[in-house]
Amino acid sequence: MSGRTTALTPPADAGPPVRHPEAPAPGEIIGSHYEYCFGCGGGVAHGLHLETRAGEGVNVTAEFTVREAHQGAPGLAHGGVLATALDETLGSLGWMLRVIAVTGRLETDFLRPVPVGTELHLTAEAVAVHRRKIYCTATGRIGGPDGPVAVHANAMFVEVKIDHFIDNGRKEEIQAVMADPDQVKVARAFEVNP
Numbered sequence: 411m412s413g414r415t416t417a418l419t420p421p422a423d424a425g426p427p428v429r430h431p432e433a434p435a436p437g438e439i440i441g442s443h444y445e446y447c448f449g450c451g452g453g454v455a456h457g458l459h460l461e462t463r464a465g466e467g468v469n470v471t472a473e474f475t476v477r478e479a480h481q482g483a484p485g486l487a488h489g490g491v492l493a494t495a496l497d498e499t500l501g502s503l504g505w506m507l508r509v510i511a512v513t514g515r516l517e518t519d520f521l522r523p524v525p526v527g528t529e530l531h532l533t534a535e536a537v538a539v540h541r542r543k544i545y546c547t548a549t550g551r552i553g554g555p556d557g558p559v560a561v562h563a564n565a566m567f568v569e570v571k572i573d574h575f576i577d578n579g580r581k582e583e584i585q586a587v588m589a590d591p592d593q594v595k596v597a598r599a600f601e602v603n604p
């Protein structure tokens with residue numbers, strides 16, 4: 411056992427999340443961070459193709475249409491796919507704080523079944539920051555921004571440096587992204603973080 415707490419309640423000395431001055435403007439679409447990301451990449455045929463927009467605070471919204479390839483039970487979305495949609499939306503909060511962060515812990519409540527063909531409307535918000543830890547929540551609603559809540563997550567992301575990917579990713583893919591000027595631009599955007 412690591413001895414670390416698994417609680418998703420921020421510690422008493424956590425601070426409020428602060429929107430970075432160079433965060434994308436409210437309403438701006440936050441493009442995919444990686445073409446082959448299962449959550450947002452355009453290069454993954456059966457991926458979620460999630461499209462995320464910046465909010466006014468340290469928050470984002472996103473939409474995802476459940477397709478045949480995303481089923482668990484007949485005609486219903488797989489729970490893991492729904493968790494992925496929440497995870498991906500939460501991952502985009504890094505753009506609002508201008509840090510790279512990976513999921514440390516993700517706790518998901520599944521409140522309603524989600525049929526194939528549903529447009530799931532997602533929101534995510536950072537609620538507190540403690541050292542490298544970002545505490546956040548996300549909600550997915552059926553059919554529209556005010557639709558019934560189908561899924562909800564509480565999560566804790568951990569800030570990392572770009573080396574997290576360079577050191578741990580498979581060489582083939584790392585070399586390919588480093589040779590792609592658009593991808594290097596995405597990585598650099600996070601490195602300049604005053």
Ligand SMILES: CCCCC/C=C\C/C=C\C/C=C\C/C=C\CCCC(=O)SCCNC(=O)CCNC(=O)[C@H](O)C(C)(C)COP(=O)(O)OP(=O)(O)OC[C@H]1O[C@@H](n2cnc3c(N)ncnc32)[C@H](O)[C@@H]1OP(=O)(O)O
Nearest residue numbers: 414415416443497498501511512513514515541568575597
């Ligand atoms: C140029 C090439 C690269 C190009 C890359 C392209 C683009 C990059 C841009 C954006 C990409 C960003 C993210 C991806 C985006 C979206 C996808 C959705 C998000 C994901 O899908 S992402 C994948 C799933 N995710 C992982 O693959 C993480 C695997 N994991 C680890 O890599 C380590 O585990 C890590 C780094 C999490 C921590 O490791 P570490 O050694 O850095 O730090 P440490 O362990 O000290 O933790 C520090 C503090 O967090 C606390 N803490 C940690 N884990 C905890 C837990 N589970 N529960 C409770 N507390 C926890 C500790 O207790 C301590 O707390 P305290 O500060 O209070 O002591």
